[in-house]
Amino acid sequence: MLRAGLLSALMLAAAPAHAFIAYVSNEKSNTVSVIDTDSWTVTKTIKVGQRPRGIEFTRDGKFVMVAVGDDDTIQMIDAKTQGIVDTLPSGPDPELFTQDAAGKTLYVANENDNTVTVIDLEKRARLGDIQVGVEPEGMTISPDGKTLINTSETTNMAHFIDTGSRQLVANVLVDARPRFAEFKHDASELWVSSEIGGTVSIIDPQKHVVIGKVTFEIPGLRKEAIQPVGIGMTKDDKTAFIALGPANRIAVVDTATRKVTKYLLVGQRVWHMAFTPDEKYLLTTNGVSNDVSVIDVAAQKVIKTIQVGELPWGITIAP
Amino acid sequence: MIRWMVGLIGLAFAATQALAADPIEIGVGYLGVAGSRSTLSLVEQPAENDGVAGAKLAIEDNNTTGKFLNQHFTLEERRIKAGEDPVQAASALAEKDGFIIVDLPADALLKVSDALRDRGTLLFNAGAIDERLREADCRANVIHSAPTRSMLADALGQYLVWKKWSRWLLVVGSHDEDKLYADALRRAATRFGAKIVQERTFEDTGGARRTDSGVTLIQRQMPVFTQQAPAYDVLVAADESEVFAAYLPYRTWDPRPVAGSAGLVPRSWDAAQDQWGATQMQNRFMKLNSRRMTALDMQAWTAVRMIGEAASRTNSGDVKKVTDFIKGPNFEIAAFKGTRLTLRDWNLQLRQPILLVDGRMVVSVSPQEGFLHQVSELDTLGYDRPESKCKLK
Missing domain, CATH: 3.40.50.2300 (Response regulator)
Structure with missing residues (x-):
């Protein structure tokens, strides 16, 4: 294990691969850590607003948007200067958000008033709100851009919203406290994690029904400690990585059998993750141990741990 | 709109x-x-x-x-x-x-x-x-x-033992529910390895809960009531009737923390x-x-x-x-x-889970780390299945 880690590190040093830049939101420190994926070090720490959580690059790679919930806004970080340059009218307590393929429209989950706020990213103006269930959280958009998904944590549903009419078209009940939603790239399935339910529901996005469930079992670990949150799907849709929160592990799931093939031990209370664009690495945020784990995707091994700020929450990597 | x-x-x-x-x-x-x-x-x-x-x-x-x-x-x-x-x-x-x-x-x-x-x-x-x-x-x-009372008492007991405050001075009110809470606390002490070094009863002699010059009198009473106790780590009060426990923090003869019905209190929320x-x-x-x-x-x-x-x-x-x-x-x-x-x-x-609160902050949440159970760690709080006398009908 150690040897494999060393080996990978050596290989890295020998052939300096394409370097990417990752941005990590630190919920407790009110900062964003900038990680260079060549040296695997934190190159800068940016002070942001209060309680930074959801974080994502704009499609053009020019800005990083970070939801600062306790300041009721989303801040824009200029990726060149790495300074805050603007804010977005997100509505109260923004947490997670998603954007359309063109990068023109942003959809924000507002936990405090059961709404999804629609923002015009070019004009940086609020276009309207969509009423959803209690405590909206997970947000994603279908590959064709036609369907927006929002999960509500206390209502326990995945809401399907037509992006054209901005109206709800279906509501699918999943297990308790749905936190995160992710489409397969071929749009054939929607995966929704239930933190308290301890499962990932697989939904047919056409029929709006749950067609399968991923369950987890780790010897020696009580069921309550397994709390799935973040989901990462490889581009070929063959493998899903699922963060299991206080179980301190990432589950590797074969999407054909919907079974876990491996559990990777990472840092404590792992929630969110991001692939490097070449999909060689997967980076995970480990809240309680204040670090980021680097997973070699092909080898399915943890190769590195990087210390960041307090309670790292979300992560995004430059396209 | x-x-x-x-x-x-x-x-x-x-x-x-x-x-x-x-x-x-x-x-x-x-x-x-x-x-x-x-x-x-x-x-x-x-x-x-x-x-x-x-x-x-x-x-x-x-x-x-x-x-x-x-x-x-x-x-x-x-x-x-x-x-x-x-x-x-x-x-x-x-x-x-x-x-x-x-x-x-x-x-x-x-x-x-x-x-x-x-x-x-x-x-x-x-x-x-x-x-x-x-x-x-x-x-x-x-x-x-x-x-239940036993869930609350066990939640507190686990934390006190984790904190290594295992010598308790138990002060019990004179009403029935105070005695029931004391029973639950005694059970918690036995289960988790704490020792009750002494028990005292605080008699409810009646009187108003609110007076205009109450503090002066209480400041004299509470130190006297808690003096000459054997060595202890924490005073645990059982006073569901709201007669005395809230008067204890900062007024004990020995400088000791208070828990139970005042000080560090177990609550569902x-x-x-x-x-x-x-x-x-x-x-x-x-x-x-x-x-x-x-x-x-x-x-x-x-x-x-x-x-x-x-x-x-x-x-x-x-x-x-x-x-x-x-x-x-x-x-x-x-x-x-x-x-x-x-x-x-x-x-x-x-x-x-049961929260342990001090009136301003959540100090801890029980079950504490290390208290294990074969079914659910939440079942380390309160009476468990094998002990139960319940027959649902």
């Missing part, structure tokens, strides 16, 4: 899906006592709507979910005065409501439970912490969202709880009720959410279907405590 209209459109859509039928009405009753008890601390004086305010919020939450499933929840409240028959009020509620949240003393709850048994009404005990309601006097039509997404819930509660959320509010909220959860899972408002689902193996509820809450099937007690 716009938001409201968008919501309406959404609702219209959901309704079309449900073939535009009238929503299924699910009635929930709330039965409590009129007037509130007097506490030593003015800031802890319960509001008149203590408990029912939590039920109201859960009804709102259920209805937000319900609009997607064509279900509508209503709440009907009744309060009985001292000496009034609880059965009459409960029966009146049961005319319309298949579910009743009950915040009554143990004997009154049992009367109601027995009177409504054949009607099929499902009761939720949101207030009474008495062990016997889950043991010898358990009932098949009563679900307990309130924790606290206004300071902000972990595991609880902030949203606290904000919603504040917006609706213009005050902070208490443990009783949370116990009532949880009970009403349990009904809502089962109604959405079964897609039904039928009392029998909902009841069967709640009592079944697949029931679980999320309640901002970092873990799923489930029912102990042998006595219908809701398993739950």
